[in-house]
Amino acid sequence: MPQYRQFQPKPYRPEMRAYWYFDRWPYLKFILREASSIFVAWFAVVILLQLNAVISGPTAYANFQRWMATPAVFIVNVISFVFICFHAITWFMLVPRVMARQVLERPTPDLMSAAPSFGIWLVASVIVALFALRVI
Amino acid sequence: MATHRSNRPLPWMLFGIGGFLVAFFFPVHIFVYGIALPLDWLPSPSYQSTVALVHAPITRIYLGILLIMAFWHAGYRIRDTLCDALAMRHVDTVVAATCFAFALAGTIVTVVALCALP
Numbered sequence A: 001m002p003q004y005r006q007f008q009p010k011p012y013r014p015e016m017r018a019y020w021y022f023d024r025w026p027y028l029k030f031i032l033r034e035a036s037s038i039f040v041a042w043f044a045v046v047i048l049l050q051l052n053a054v055i056s057g058p059t060a061y062a063n064f065q066r067w068m069a070t071p072a073v074f075i076v077n078v079i080s081f082v083f084i085c086f087h088a089i090t091w092f093m094l095v096p097r098v099m100a101r102q103v104l105e106r107p108t109p110d111l112m113s114a115a116p117s118f119g120i121w122l123v124a125s126v127i128v129a130l131f132a133l134r135v136i
Numbered sequence B: 001m002a003t004h005r006s007n008r009p010l011p012w013m014l015f016g017i018g019g020f021l022v023a024f025f026f027p028v029h030i031f032v033y034g035i036a037l038p039l040d041w042l043p044s045p046s047y048q049s050t051v052a053l054v055h056a057p058i059t060r061i062y063l064g065i066l067l068i069m070a071f072w073h074a075g076y077r078i079r080d081t082l083c084d085a086l087a088m089r090h091v092d093t094v095v096a097a098t099c100f101a102f103a104l105a106g107t108i109v110t111v112v113a114l115c116a117l118p
Helices: A025-056 A058-068 A071-092 A110-132 B009-036 B047-055 B057-085 B089-116
Strands: none
Touching (some): A025 A058, A025 B047, A025 B057, A025 B089, A058 A071, A058 B047, A071 A110, B009 B057, B047 B057, B057 B089
16 A cells, blocks of 8 residues: 655746846846847947948048938937946946945945046046047 | 766856946947937047047957947847746757857957957
């Protein structure tokens, strides 16, 4: 006579839906942040195209500038700008998560730890813009 | 006793450096060339002055480091995005190979373009 147990132990099998990131806002935020990489790749390719246009001569560069002003490319660029700014902000806000930080034996606020990165971002942007616009 | 060594830290380092460089420098590039100049918000510099800018060694070094790190950053993260968002973790080998091949191609094209400048 076999011995039956009333309650069989069931192995734990976590279930994850394919579109799990629509379940909660933090999950969606995570996947949107990861998706910024697609726009990084897009604009890195755009910079290469720009470089190629500069090498090819004034006509090619004028064509490149016209292409950048076409509605489709312009809209993709605006979306890229939003996504990459999102990447930048979340990236800098990681600093207080990974660094031990205290001033005068008290933990500093998150924003204060992230502030240097935001400062460098601002200064770097101004310098690059001045070079790109040939002010300096 | 190292029984298993992950090679993940190596691409992660490129991803991390790329993450910082992209965060610092990409927004201004997109804003100037992708938004402000097409909308005529700012005076467009002449072709000659742009050539002169790209000719400067410092610009080439800057663009080289920025673009190569951006490509590896994007490759590393697109791989994870595809695996997580489209449930492609079971074909990770193919996804990783494609993404890192893209990063490698970007690196080669960047070096060739920066060396080919007149």
